[in-house]
Amino acid sequence: MKKLTKLIILCLIFLLPMSFLTGCWNSKELDQLSIVQAIGIDRTNNEQISLTSQILIPSAISSPGSSSGGGGTGRGSTGAQGVLILKSTGETVYDALKNATYEADRRIYLPFNKIIVIGEDTAKGGIAPLLDFFLRDPEPRGNTYILIARGNAEDIIRTTHRQESVPAKALENMITGTLNTSKAVEVNLHEVSIALADHTSDLFLTGIEMIKQEDQGQEIKKPKLSDTAILDYDKLIGWFNGQETRGMLWIRGEVKEGIIVVQSPGPDKGKVSLKIINASSQVKPEMKDGKLMITVKVKENGTIGEQMSPAANIDTPEYFKELEKRQERVIKEEIMAALEKGQKEWGVDIFEFGEEVHRKFPKEWKELKKNWGEEIKNIEVKVEVESNLRMFGKTTSPE
Structure with a gap:
């Protein structure tokens, strides 16, 4: 009987919340919410928090041709395809978010927010206080991507996109799409919270910037993932380029895929993509x-993956061995570039060295961690790389 009672209680625990969700997304309830898709955080000259929010317009994305246009380049409320752009200020992030309701006239709703962008100058002062609300409040989700803008976050949030009616979705696709190069990173709110609580490793975040590009005879601005933001605990300290980013990921064991281009050992010195x-x-x-x-x-x-050297005898063991050596050299160069800037110059631990030292030498770590930012600069790091080429594809020659 007791087991049956427990079973009934468990069923009620799981089923009752589902009853509240049934039919929750009818048009009437959608019209009562300002569904946030992306948020930009900057600081004003008088140290106020400035938020730029990308709000979903359900009618604009559900009806073809109903885009509100506007371009998202003006001040205040402007239509940007399937979204409305709201700008608000406040003493804190929460205060600024609440102040946005004066213009939105609806409750700000955060569970579907995909992106948080923090401006470059703002990030130099520390991002932990700016993310406290998102970590503390139950509405924001842990899988929200965190980015650092080169320049102001507002410019990124106001961007439009030709293929996506909701620009935040385009930004999300850019982040996930570039992971196959291993020259960009993907970091979400949950991972940031773990790093901030750890105090052993330092943070790195996806960088983004606005670039100029010609489109049908007109110059336009569009967002582009730009390098990796490196933080000393929570303060932006500098940037890694693509090679340095991959060097960091080699050390962390987080390189999944990508291309390494080397010069062919063949007589014509063509390029080979590995x-x-x-x-x-x-x-x-x-x-x-x-x-x-x-x-x-x-x-x-x-x-x-590709060889542009017609004269190369690609199917010989000697050729393979030489390609492996050249690939190993590139990998080592990328690692050393990341160490030179991150470890030697900045003294940041984005490589999880402290975690490994703590695990193996817990007694020594108690003393080392007190001044780890300086200690890490003096550590001798030896790098060993082993590269193995398994196959050469469907052909041995480009001809």
């Missing part, structure tokens, strides 16, 4: 005579 199939890494800290040393071992498996 496709990354998979990769792994090991970070091994050691203590020698009281001095901390770290060895990074990276193993990569790849294949020949």
Whole structure:
């Protein structure tokens, strides 16, 4: 009987919330909410919080040809395809968000927000206080992407897109689409919260900027993922380019796929594109005579994706071996570039070295962590790379 009672209670716990969700997305209720798709955070000259919010217009995206136009380039409320752009200010993020309702005339609704963009100058002052509301309030979701803008976040939020009626969706697709290069990163609110609570590793976030481009004879501005923002705990300290970003990801064991271009060993010196199939890494800290040393071992498996050297004898073991050496050299160069800037110059731990040291040397870590930002600069890091080419595709020659 007790088991039956417990079973009934469990069923009620799971079924009751579902009853509240049934039919919740009718048109009347949608019209009573301002459904946020993206938020930009900047600071004003007098240190107020400035929020630029991309609000969904359900009627604009459900009816073909009903886009409100507007371009999203003006001030105040402007239509931008399937969204409305609202700008509000306040003493805090929460205050600014509430102030947006004066213009929206509806309750701001955050569960479907996809993107939070923080302006470059604003990020230099620290992002932790700016994200506190989103981490504390139950509405925002942990899978929201966090980006740092080169310039103002407002410019990114006001952008339009030819193929997507909701620009935030285009930004989301850009983030997920560039992961196959391993030269860009994808970081969400949940991952940021873990890093901020850890105090061992430092943060890195997706960078984005507005670029000028010619389109049908006219100059337009459009967003582009731009490098990786590197933070000292929560303060923006600098940027990694694509090669440095991948160097960091090699160390962390987070390179999934991508292309490495090397010069062919053949007589005509054409280019060869080597496709990354998979990769792994090991970070091994050691203590020698009281001095901390770290060895990074990276193993990569790849294949020949393209070779532009007609005279190359691609199917010989010697050719493969030389390509592997050249690929190993590129990987090592990328890793060393990331270490030189991140470890030696900035003293940030975006490589999770502290976590590995803590795991292997817990007693020594108690002292090392007190001044880890300086300690990490003096660590000797040895890099070992092993690359293996498995195959050369369907043909041995480009002809």
